[in-house]
Amino acid sequence: MSSFTIGETDFLLDGAPYQVIAGALHYFRVHPDQWADRIHKAKLMGLNTIETYVAWNAHEPVRGQWDATDWNDLGRFLDLVAAEGMHAIVRPGPYICAEWHNGGLPVWLTSTPEIGLRRSEPQYIDALSTYIRRVYEIVAPRQIDRGGNVILVQIENEYGAYGNDKEYLRTLTALTRECDITVPLTTVDQPEDQMLEDGSLPELHLTGSFGSRSAERMKTLRAHQPTGPLMCSEFWDGWFDWWGGMHHTTDAAASAADLDTLLAAGASVNIYMFHGGTNYGTTNGANDKGRYAPIVTSYDYDAPLDETGAPTEKFFAFRDVIARYAPVPDEIPAARVSAPAFEAALSSQRAVFTGPVAGEPSDTPSSFEDHSHLGPLMRYEIALPSAAFDASGTALLAFEEVRDMAWVFVDTKFCGRLSRALHERALRIPVGTRLTVLVEDQGRVNYASRLGEPKGLIGAPTLGGVTLTGWMSAPLDVPALAASAASGATGGFGPVSASGSFELEAATDLFLDTDPWGKGFAFVNGFFLGRYWRSGPQRTLYVPASALRAGSNEISIVELEQLSTPVARFVADPDLGHLEE
Template identity: 65%
Template structure:
């Protein structure tokens, strides 16, 4: 048993001053068979703690179906952290941002009629209490005072950037304490006076989120947290990527200098991220500050351990800095070795998208949320009144990409990112619209928005009535093709086989491909898209096997694929100039 608390100037571990040198590692972004490897490498960099968010929608994608096993086994993850002799910091949200779809909030929650997200609204608070008690059933027995390793729990997440509902924060604290959490409670906000003031309460320890201008930002934090340890609980050592952008990197030397400035000031730190991992299985979020920008499958983040868990220049630079202030193990993880590189012939494996569904039962297209659909695609169709001339087809909004066909012939594509909502529709009777949601907004006021065709579509100014909607489960379609089945009459599914002498990390090179989804042995790796920046989809070693393996590609735009190639390592795209 041990005691961990906040003193006048320091964290106190059994009464002695203690500095936290932590790193963020999200269990839900890493294959569970690789958790121990990533945690161990973080310790070898000199860290003494691991921090993780808890993604509610990873545990309860459908209301009442709570799961905490496999890749959602938070308890096992915390136990592996403890096995390395490291402390743990848990940030259960319920909102986490994290460039994770819907900021971690389940779509069924945010689509509840009348619900008030991130505020003291009764429906929201009732669901939050039910969720947090599930999480705290896992966390409470693992607190440091009970022989475990959890030393801090965070309340909400950067709330000062969103709202100022003190009653809401107080209710989160009540639930947390009532559930048996006794370790110190923290909040985090960007070091802006208004955010620090609005995002916390008396009795909660304020921490900051930033990646530069350390002295200035610590001074701002100290003005709002006059006692106790200074802590940057999100030290941004890199950044995330979005489709159509560049691969963001930060200088290892500059990031190490900022880390040195933090540690030399006596502050504690949580490096965000020590290892980013992957937004596999369609879990990436999106940002929308006037332009919708969906996040890539890779969450490499230019972190010290790259997407495949290998040490980078930044790993060694950070390790050198940490060694000036704390003990660092003598052992250093080995550098990355090239993965097997080879080509795989692809053969057409039939269709995977549904065909036309006749008739329509709804006056307006049903949203993904109304359908309770958590995958990426819905196919809509409607029968049109006779029109003999080309007319303008309009939508209130498309979330997020729509492919339009008339009488089976392709007409065009509409992109939310490009603010496209209309196209010229030639004469015809049967309208089909395939909509892809590319990631739910994870930051700001658009959290929880519905997906699909929004509002009442019209042609030539006349509302189109009578819509059918067919949800498409991408994961199920890919698994079916992997088994040799043909799940639908439309679309382009491709399949290939390859042999391995032993399980291995692989890097599927999607250069020259169109847009779609890729699977290895039935497991959904994520999205690919020719707009970049990322070119490889990471295949974790546990998804492969010695002997025969299956690769499946589900194309959305009919790219002429004949061969797939596996590269020797990550290809994450063009850098900023």
């Protein structure tokens, strides 16, 4: 058994000063077959610790249906870290941010009526207590003083940027200790006085989150944490991308210099991210600082390991810095090799809308939450009153809000698109008898007051100034739609699903070029790769070898706009988009 404690100036491992040099690696963003490889490469860069968030909504998307297997096998992930001879830091939230949908909080939780998120509210405390106990059943026996490798556990996450409910933090801390967590407990906030004051408790060790001006930020942190080790537990070495933006990168030499400043001062560090991974499926979050900006599928983050697990310039720059302060193995990970480049025809196509929406009508459109729908698409239909149209044969269709994108059809004819990101809420439609609206949830905002906001058509829509009532709505199953393309059924209207096949001599990483398509979702062998959108910046989707096989493989997509090129094109190298000039 070993011990890990906080001393007057340092972390202490078995009583001796210990500098934590960690890297963030989110198990839920990386295929389980790749966990061991990514962990090993972290050790090769000189890291001695792996840090991970725990995503509540990955483990329990439906209330009461807890899953800690396969992609969610946190125990196996921590054991693989231990097998590499490395320590682990666990950050279970329950809120994690992380550019992950809904900040890691389940939709069933955030849509609970009258719930008070991230504060001392009975419904919230009751739900999170069950969650935290389940997580710590996994973590507690793996603590370093039980023969395991977990050395630190974090309470909440950047709470000072959100609230100042000290009773909530005390409740979380007490619950954590009740669950037999005995290692030191930390908090993290940006090194601003108010955030550091609001986001922690005297019995918790404060750490900082920043990516530059390390000496200045450590000084601020030290003013609030006068004893014990300094730690930057989120050293931002890159950034994330959003649709319609650019691909973000940071200068490797500048990042390395700031890392050197931290390590030279004796501070501990967690590099965020060491390996970003991928927002597979529809797990991406979204920003909203006055304009809604959904996060792209890739979470490459310009990290030391790229999205495919290959070392970058930053890997070697950081490795050189770390070698000044800690032992670094001689082994160097191999560079990424170009992937096979080829094309496959999408020979089978099928329209998505092949019949009317069934069910009971409602006065206002139902939300995704009303249907307990966790997928990204909802179809709405309503009869159009002829009296609403003016002499020109048109009328203004207006919504209070669209979350997040809507495609509008009148009598199967496409009439236009409304985008939340562009603050669009109305368009003029031609006379007709039936209105169909397809709405996409493009990603749930992962921070602040918009956590848990409803998705769909919000409020009471009007046509020609008259409220429309009698809405029908139906969730759409995107994986099922993609699989249905093979039927090749004719008729219908709206979006299309399409599929094809290709041969491989052996399973290998691939890069799917989505630039010829418009907007939609892609699958390989039923594995949900994620979203694509010509808006960019991302132009390729990473296809992990673990989703492929030797011999025949299937590719399928659901295209929401125009499938102008019915071909799946695989290219040699990834393209995450244009950079800032």
